[in-house]
Amino acid sequence: MQCPEALRVQAYFDGEVDAVSAADIERHAEGCAECRALLGDLERMRTALRSELTHLRAPPALRTRITAALNEESSARTAQRSTTARNTWRTPPFWAGAMSGIGVSAVAAALVLLLFAPLLSKPLIDDLVGAHMRSLMPAHLIDVESTDKHTVKPWFASHADVSPLVADFAAQGYRLIGGRADYLEHQRSAVVVYQHGGHVINVFSWAANDRSLPKSATRDGYHLLFWRAGDLDYCAVSDTGWDELQGLVQLLTNLGSRDHPE
Amino acid sequence: MDDKRGRFEAQVLPHLDAAYRLARWLARSPADADDAVQEALLRAFRGFDALRGSDAKAWLLAIVRNCSSTARRGEQRRAFVPLPEEGDAVAGETMIATTPDPESAAVHRDDERTFDRLVASLSTEHREVLVLREIEDMDYREIATITNLPIGTVMSRLARARSALKARWLQELEAKPHAMP
Numbered sequence: 001m002q003c004p005e006a007l008r009v010q011a012y013f014d015g016e017v018d019a020v021s022a023a024d025i026e027r028h029a030e031g032c033a034e035c036r037a038l039l040g041d042l043e044r045m046r047t048a049l050r051s052e053l054t055h056l057r058a059p060p061a062l063r064t065r066i067t068a069a070l071n072e073e074s075s076a077r078t079a080q081r082s083t084t085a086r087n088t089w090r091t092p093p094f095w096a097g098a099m100s101g102i103g104v105s106a107v108a109a110a111l112v113l114l115l116f117a118p119l120l121s122k123p124l125i126d127d128l129v130g131a132h133m134r135s136l137m138p139a140h141l142i143d144v145e146s147t148d149k150h151t152v153k154p155w156f157a158s159h160a161d162v163s164p165l166v167a168d169f170a171a172q173g174y175r176l177i178g179g180r181a182d183y184l185e186h187q188r189s190a191v192v193v194y195q196h197g198g199h200v201i202n203v204f205s206w207a208a209n210d211r212s213l214p215k216s217a218t219r220d221g222y223h224l225l226f227w228r229a230g231d232l233d234y235c236a237v238s239d240t241g242w243d244e245l246q247g248l249v250q251l252l253t254n255l256g257s258r259d260h261p262e
Numbered sequence: 263m264d265d266k267r268g269r270f271e272a273q274v275l276p277h278l279d280a281a282y283r284l285a286r287w288l289a290r291s292p293a294d295a296d297d298a299v300q301e302a303l304l305r306a307f308r309g310f311d312a313l314r315g316s317d318a319k320a321w322l323l324a325i326v327r328n329c330s331s332t333a334r335r336g337e338q339r340r341a342f343v344p345l346p347e348e349g350d351a352v353a354g355e356t357m358i359a360t361t362p363d364p365e366s367a368a369v370h371r372d373d374e375r376t377f378d379r380l381v382a383s384l385s386t387e388h389r390e391v392l393v394l395r396e397i398e399d400m401d402y403r404e405i406a407t408i409t410n411l412p413i414g415t416v417m418s419r420l421a422r423a424r425s426a427l428k429a430r431w432l433q434e435l436e437a438k439p440h441a442m443p
Contacts, residue, residue: 007417010424014395016402041428048431049396052377058282062296066278066303073307074267218268220275 142178160190164205388423
């Protein structure tokens with residue numbers, strides 16, 4: 001036996017009724033034991049579900065997979081758009097013969113610029129963000145834990161293929177917390193780990209090659225800043241704001257130019 | 263990065279966890295859920311221009327649901343859902359540190375599993391409206407959009423889902439009287 005008002009009571013509980021109906025339903029529930037019990041049940045179940053049900057989150061590996069799929073999709077779209085633009089761009093017949101050669105070459109050149117510049121760095125950006133996300137998983141962040149650059153720096157000598165700039169900027173809010181070696185760009189790259197407020201900043205470094213790098217990139221909400229110092233390429237990755245990330249990069253590049261005047 | 267990708271990352275990607283949760287509650291295995299979510303995100307990106315001012319979360323969840331049922335089609339449909347597994351990324355793990363003693367932490371984990379099991383034992387139709395309402399906080403109109411049902415059907419299905427869950431919960435409590443809340 002169910003009270004005919006049960007669905008309205010449920011709608012009231014779910015916040016789906018206006019103030020007038022709400023007052024009406026409250027009056028009804030005062031006199032209806034069944035609906036009062038229903039309201040109690042609904043509340044207990046909601047509380048239990050929201051607190052007891054395992055709160056799942058998308059695994060980092062899935063995020064990485066999706067980012068890669070979206071990258072592929074984005075570059076495919078760019079190529080398609082350029083082709084479509086060429087096909088639908090109708091020049092008057094008189095000019096067609098004279099211009100076609102130039103037009104096609106121009107489009108081809110644009111395609112090369114559009115496609116290849118981002119493509120060259122895309123896998124690297126994915127690798128960097130993937131490595132950053134892995135580092136945030138328990139027990140993956142730090143191989144050598146130290147706030148002392150004289151401990152971290154020599155550790156890299158035996159565990160990585162490069163020897164990057166290591167410094168502590170605790171006074172400026174960027175605390176050195178340790179170092180790690182990650183495999184990146186076909187070498188054992190050195191990662192210096194900083195803490196800034198509640199955020200982790202990974203500073204990756206590897207022997208520079210002839211790959212041209214963007215100045216900055218954003219993936220999945222993570223910001224990346226690239227720079228080159230001496231014969232090393234650096235990339236700082238974090239979910240901090242641009243300004244905070246730029247702050248650390250500024251400190252590192254200032255120190256670099258003081259230590260190794262070009 | 264082109265503008266569309268940037269807007270997509272800002273508006274749609276924040277709902278990736280919600281998409282994953284729904285897929286996990288609808289899929290037969292974590293791997294199926296991964297595939298459904300990836301396919302859904304790709305479709306969402308392709309159709310992103312069609313999203314005009316409407317709610318990105320409900321829109322994405324509708325696509326996830328479609329991808330999940332596509333994945334299920336052709337397979338034998340069983341009222342079986344894999345429970346969250348050890349090693350799944352779980353939010354709020356830092357709270358473990360404040361749990362007073364290991365014994366009560368173990369009991370608490372056991373209770374969590376109880377609810378996972380109860381929800382998993384519901385039919386797919388009941389489970390999906392319940393999860394959308396109680397976990398993802400979707401209103402009736404949004405649930406109607408996601409499940410492609412009239413609002414009246416959403417209301418009655420939600421009511422049946424809740425009474426089915428209540429019945430299972432009571433059974434559970436009778437089997438384990440000491441676990442009375």
